[in-house]
Amino acid sequence: LERLWAYLTLKQILEQRDAAENKTELTQDALKIALKYSFVSDVSSLVVVKPNTTDSVNTEDASSNSDTRYPIIASGFPLSLHPSSVSAPGLAPSSYYSAGASAFGGSYSTFDSDRVLVEAAAPQEYDSATPVLEDVALNELKTQIPWLSSLLNANGTITLSSGTYGLGLDKNITDSPVCPKTPRNSIGTCELLYKCPQIFPDLTNENVYKNYFCELDGYAGVCCPKEENKN
Structure with missing residues (x-):
């Protein structure tokens, strides 16, 4: 469940970042999670980490046609991307944010030694070996709820006897109506299924899930204990 909680946290931080005037701290928080769990997001589309030397590092514009792959190496989690895959129509040429030491829980002595550069533009295509956030969440759902794969x-939708529903992995539905009974025998609120991982162990099969199923704007939800909701 750790990766799913990380996904939810990163998703929330990115939403807060979009609305914030000062994005620096939220960008660093999001970058820390994205690098730790090898997620690809708006803040980690291209990362270049210098070796521990004082030599300068050469970075490429995102619009370059080069097929060179750059390793993302931070917090011990390697990842690679095509530089050309991060260009997007209508975006300005590459601009970079500097991610400070607080994003990684470490310290940097000088710019020339360990500074990490992150491209600001959101990628349109990803390296096939790189998981995007929704894929991570879906894989985690299938791991934690094995019977879900059969539906x-x-x-990416699931079909129940009552109809076909999306999972809403990229949605943030704020309207959470009250529902009468959760798997913990309490009143709860209807949340998207992936947003209530604490009750996954209780959803042992499809029939059990149907007892606590609720629909949210056409998406599959579940009656989630109020005191445990994590959005």
């Missing part, structure tokens, strides 16, 4: 359709 999944090719387009």
